[in-house]
Amino acid sequence: MGRESKKVDEETVADVHDLTVSYHIHPVLWDVDFQVPRGKLMAIVGPNGAGKSTLIKAMLGIIPSTTGWVKIFNEPYQKVRHRIGYVPQRGSVDWDFPTTAIDVVTMGRYGKIGWFRRPGKKDREISYTYLEKVGMQDFAQRQISQLSGGQQQRVFLARALAQEADIYFMDEPFAGVDVVTEKAIVNLLFELREQSKTVIVVHHDLQTVNEYFDWILLLNMRKIAIGNVDDTFNEENLRKTYGGKLAILSKAANAMTKGRVDGIID
Amino acid sequence: MTLMAFASFEIWIMVIGALVCSACGILGCFLILKKLALMGDAISHAVLPGIVVAVMLSGSLNSIAIFVGAGIIGVLTPILVDSLKSSRLIDEDAAIGSVFTFLFAIGVIMVANAGNIDLDTECVLYGEIATTPFDTWVVGGTPYEFDGHTFMKGGTDIGPKSAWTLGIVLLINILFIFFFYKELKISTFDPALALSMGLKPKLIHYLLMFFVAITTIASFEAVGAIIVVAMFIAPGASAYLLTDRLSLMIFLSGIVGAASSVLGYMLALALGGDVSIAGCMAVAAGGIFAMCFFFSPKYGVVVRFARRYKLKKRFHAENALVNMYRTHELGERCLVKNYRHNVIVRFIQQNILTEKDGELHLTEFGTEKAQNLMRAHRLWEAYIHKLGLPEDHVHQPADEMEHYLTNDLCTEIAQELKNPQSDPHGKPIPTKPAL
Numbered sequence: 067m068g069r070e071s072k073k074v075d076e077e078t079v080a081d082v083h084d085l086t087v088s089y090h091i092h093p094v095l096w097d098v099d100f101q102v103p104r105g106k107l108m109a110i111v112g113p114n115g116a117g118k119s120t121l122i123k124a125m126l127g128i129i130p131s132t133t134g135w136v137k138i139f140n141e142p143y144q145k146v147r148h149r150i151g152y153v154p155q156r157g158s159v160d161w162d163f164p165t166t167a168i169d170v171v172t173m174g175r176y177g178k179i180g181w182f183r184r185p186g187k188k189d190r191e192i193s194y195t196y197l198e199k200v201g202m203q204d205f206a207q208r209q210i211s212q213l214s215g216g217q218q219q220r221v222f223l224a225r226a227l228a229q230e231a232d233i234y235f236m237d238e239p240f241a242g243v244d245v246v247t248e249k250a251i252v253n254l255l256f257e258l259r260e261q262s263k264t265v266i267v268v269h270h271d272l273q274t275v276n277e278y279f280d281w282i283l284l285l286n287m288r289k290i291a292i293g294n295v296d297d298t299f300n301e302e303n304l305r306k307t308y309g310g311k312l313a314i315l316s317k318a319a320n321a322m323t324k325g326r327v328d329g330i331i332d
Numbered sequence: 333m334t335l336m337a338f339a340s341f342e343i344w345i346m347v348i349g350a351l352v353c354s355a356c357g358i359l360g361c362f363l364i365l366k367k368l369a370l371m372g373d374a375i376s377h378a379v380l381p382g383i384v385v386a387v388m389l390s391g392s393l394n395s396i397a398i399f400v401g402a403g404i405i406g407v408l409t410p411i412l413v414d415s416l417k418s419s420r421l422i423d424e425d426a427a428i429g430s431v432f433t434f435l436f437a438i439g440v441i442m443v444a445n446a447g448n449i450d451l452d453t454e455c456v457l458y459g460e461i462a463t464t465p466f467d468t469w470v471v472g473g474t475p476y477e478f479d480g481h482t483f484m485k486g487g488t489d490i491g492p493k494s495a496w497t498l499g500i501v502l503l504i505n506i507l508f509i510f511f512f513y514k515e516l517k518i519s520t521f522d523p524a525l526a527l528s529m530g531l532k533p534k535l536i537h538y539l540l541m542f543f544v545a546i547t548t549i550a551s552f553e554a555v556g557a558i559i560v561v562a563m564f565i566a567p568g569a570s571a572y573l574l575t576d577r578l579s580l581m582i583f584l585s586g587i588v589g590a591a592s593s594v595l596g597y598m599l600a601l602a603l604g605g606d607v608s609i610a611g612c613m614a615v616a617a618g619g620i621f622a623m624c625f626f627f628s629p630k631y632g633v634v635v636r637f638a639r640r641y642k643l644k645k646r647f648h649a650e651n652a653l654v655n656m657y658r659t660h661e662l663g664e665r666c667l668v669k670n671y672r673h674n675v676i677v678r679f680i681q682q683n684i685l686t687e688k689d690g691e692l693h694l695t696e697f698g699t700e701k702a703q704n705l706m707r708a709h710r711l712w713e714a715y716i717h718k719l720g721l722p723e724d725h726v727h728q729p730a731d732e733m734e735h736y737l738t739n740d741l742c743t744e745i746a747q748e749l750k751n752p753q754s755d756p757h758g759k760p761i762p763t764k765p766a767l
C-alpha cells in the first residue's frame with residue numbers, strides 16, 4: 067500500500083498505524099496497519115489466537131502496544147473515550163457478581179458521568195430504554211448469573227448502546243446466542259450503521275459475513291487484508307488467514323521470545 | 333464526669349470490636365469479589381517492615397508514622413504483586429504469596445536486629461482488646477510528670493483512644509466506598525471496560541489496598557493480625573450469601589461485623605477464664621458465616637433441602653390423588669389399605685376424602701382437585717404427542733408436568749389443540765371445572 071493512500075481524511079474514523087503488541091516479550095500482533103472508514107459495519111475475522119481480542123484491547127488502550135499508534139476520530143483514544151463503546155468477550159467478567167441486569171447496563175453510562183458523580187434518574191431511564199431495545203426489560207431486576215448466555219450477551223450489548231458512542235468495538239457478540247437473538251442483534255447493528263456510526267465486530271461465523279457486514283479485516287498475527295466484503299472476502303485471502311502458511315510468523319515469534327529469554331539468562 | 337461512668341468497659345470492648353469488624357468487613361466485600369481474599373492476609377503481614385521503619389525513623393510507636401509506613405507498604409504490596417504477575421512467570425496467588433512472605437521476613441529480621449524496638453509479638457498477633465478501653469483520651473487537662481510518665485490532670489475523658497482511631501478509620505472507609513462506589517463497582521466487575529472509559533481501575537485498586545493497610549494497622553492493637561484477616565473475609569462472605577445487590581452486601585457485611593463483635597464478647601464471657609476475646613469474635617464471625625451458609629433464604633443448604641422436601645411431599649400427595657381418581661374412573665373400589673395412612677389422614681382433614689368401611693370416596697372438592705390434575709396430565713400427553721413423541725413415551729413426562737401446569741396454561745394448551753376430548757391413549761380429558 068502506497069503512502070499516499072494512507073492520507074487520513076474526514077471519513078476515516080479509526081487509524082491504526084504499524085501497531086505491534088506483545089504479551090510480556092512474546093509478540094502476538096505484528097505491524098498491523100489499517101484504516102476504517104465511517105459508517106461501516108466491519109468484521110474482524112481470523113482463527114483462534116489470531117490476536118483479534120488483542121487488537122481491540124490495544125486500540126482501546128486496555129493493553130499497551132510495543133510500537134505504533136492508534137487514532138480514533140483523528141485523536142488519541144484518551145481524548146475521545148466518551149465516543150467509544152466496548153463489548154468485551156462474555157467470559158471476561160464474573161457473572162456471579164452481586165448486581166442486576168439494569169445495573170450492568172447503567173455501567174455503560176459511567177464514562178459519561180465521570181468521576182465521583184452517581185448515575186441519576188436520566189441515566190437509569192436511558193439504560194432502561196436500551197434494555198428494552200434488546201428485549202430484556204422483563205429481566206431488569208434479575209441477578210445476572212440467573213440469565214442465560216444469550217441473555218447475558220444482550221445485556222452486554224445494551225450496556226454498549228448505553229454508552230451512546232460513535233464507534234463500537236464488539237468482541238464476539240454472537241458467541242453462544244440463538245438464531246433469533248443473533249438476528250435481533252444484527253438489526254441493532256444495522257440501525258447503528260444507519261445513524262452513520264461505525265461498528266467493529268469480532269466474528270467467527272464465515273457463513274454470515276456477507277449477509278451482516280460490508281467491511282472486513284482478515285487477521286492472523288498480522289493484517290492479511292482489509293476492504294469491502296465483496297472484494298476482500300475471497301478464497302485466497304481466507305486461505306492466507308486460516309491456512310498453515312503462518313508457521314513462519316509463529317516460529318519467528320518463538321525465536322524472538324527464546325532469543326530474549328536466553329539473552330536474559332546469559 | 334467521664335464517659336466511662338456511663339458506659340462500662342464491657343460495652344467499650346464490644347464497640348471497639350464492632351468498629352474493627354465493620355471497618356474490615358466492608359472493605360472485605362471488594363477483596364472477596366475481586367477474588368483477592370488472600371490479599372488481606374498478605375497486606376496484614378507485609379506491613380511489618382513498614383511499621384519497623386516508621387518506628388525507627390520516628391523513634392516511637394507514634395501512630396501517625398505507623399499509619400504512613402503501613403499505607404506505603406499497602407500500596408507497594410499490590411504493585412509488586414502486579415509486576416511479578418505481568419512477568420507471566422508465576423500466577424497471581426503465587427505472586428501474592430511470595431511478596432508478602434518476603435516483606436514479612438524482612439520485617440522480622442529488622443525487628444531482630446533493631447534491638448531497641450519495643451514490639452510485643454504476642455500483642456501484634458492476638459491483640460489486647462481487653463485493655464483498650466482503659467487507654468482513654470483526655471482533653472483540656474493539664475499535663476504533669478510522675479515517675480517519668482506524663483499524665484493528665486483534670487480535663488474531660490472522651491473515651492478510649494482506639495475507639496476514636498477505629499471510628500475514624502471506619503468513617504474513612506465508609507466515605508471511600510461512598511464516594512468511589514461507582515468506580516469500585518465497575519473496576520471490580522469489568523476492569524477492561526473501566527479502563528476503556530478512563531476510570532483508572534488500577535488506581536482504584538491501589539486505593540483500596542491502601543485503605544486495607546490503614547484498617548489493618550488500626551485494628552492491630554485491638555484484635556491482632558490473625559483476626560483482622562478473618563474479619564476481612566467472614567462478614568463479606570456471609571453478606572454475599574444473603575443478597576445479590578452490591579450495596580446491600582456492603583451494608584450487611586458491616587452489620588455482620590458488628591454482630592460478630594457482640595456475640596463474640598458474649599461467647600468469651602460464657603467461656604470465662606483466659607480465653608482471647610478477639611479470638612471469640614473471629615469464631616462468632618465464622619459461626620455467622622456457617623449460619624448463612626446453611627440458612628440463607630436464597631442459597632442456604634437447609635432452605636434448598638426444605639424446598640425440595642416440600643415439593644416432594646406435594647408430588648406424593650398429588651400422585652395419590654390422581655391414583656384414587658383413576659381407580660374411581662375404572663369403576664374399581666378405592667381401598668384404604670392401598671394408601672399411606674398419613675396421606676389419608678391429611679386428605680380427610682383437607683376435605684378431599686371421606687372414608688367408609690375401609691373404602692375411600694372423593695368429595696366434590698376432592699374430585700375437582702383430582703380432575704384438574706388429570707386434565708393437566710392428559711392435556712400434556714396430547715400436546716407432546718402432537719409435537720411428535722410416540723404414544724408410549726408421553727406418560728412419564730406428563731406425570732411430572734401435571735404438578736407444574738397452571739390452569740391458565742392448561743386452557744392455552746387446550747385451545748392450541750382445539751379442545752381435545754381424549755388423550756393419546758383414548759382416556760377422557762376432564763373439562764375445565766366450572767368456577
Ligand SMILES: Nc1ncnc2c1ncn2[C@@H]1O[C@H](COP(=O)(O)OP(=O)(O)OP(=O)(O)O)[C@@H](O)[C@H]1O
Pocket residue numbers: 089090094112113114115116117118119120121
Ligand atoms: N493475557 C495474556 N497474556 C499472554 N498471552 C496472551 C494473553 N491474552 C492472549 N494471549 C495470547 O495472544 C494471542 C492472541 O490472543 P487473542 O485473545 O487476541 O486471540 P483471539 O484472536 O481473540 O482468539 P479467540 O478467537 O480465541 O478469541 C494468543 O496466542 C494468546 O495465547
Ligand SMILES: [Mg+2]
Pocket residue numbers: 118119120155237
Ligand atoms: Mg478473542
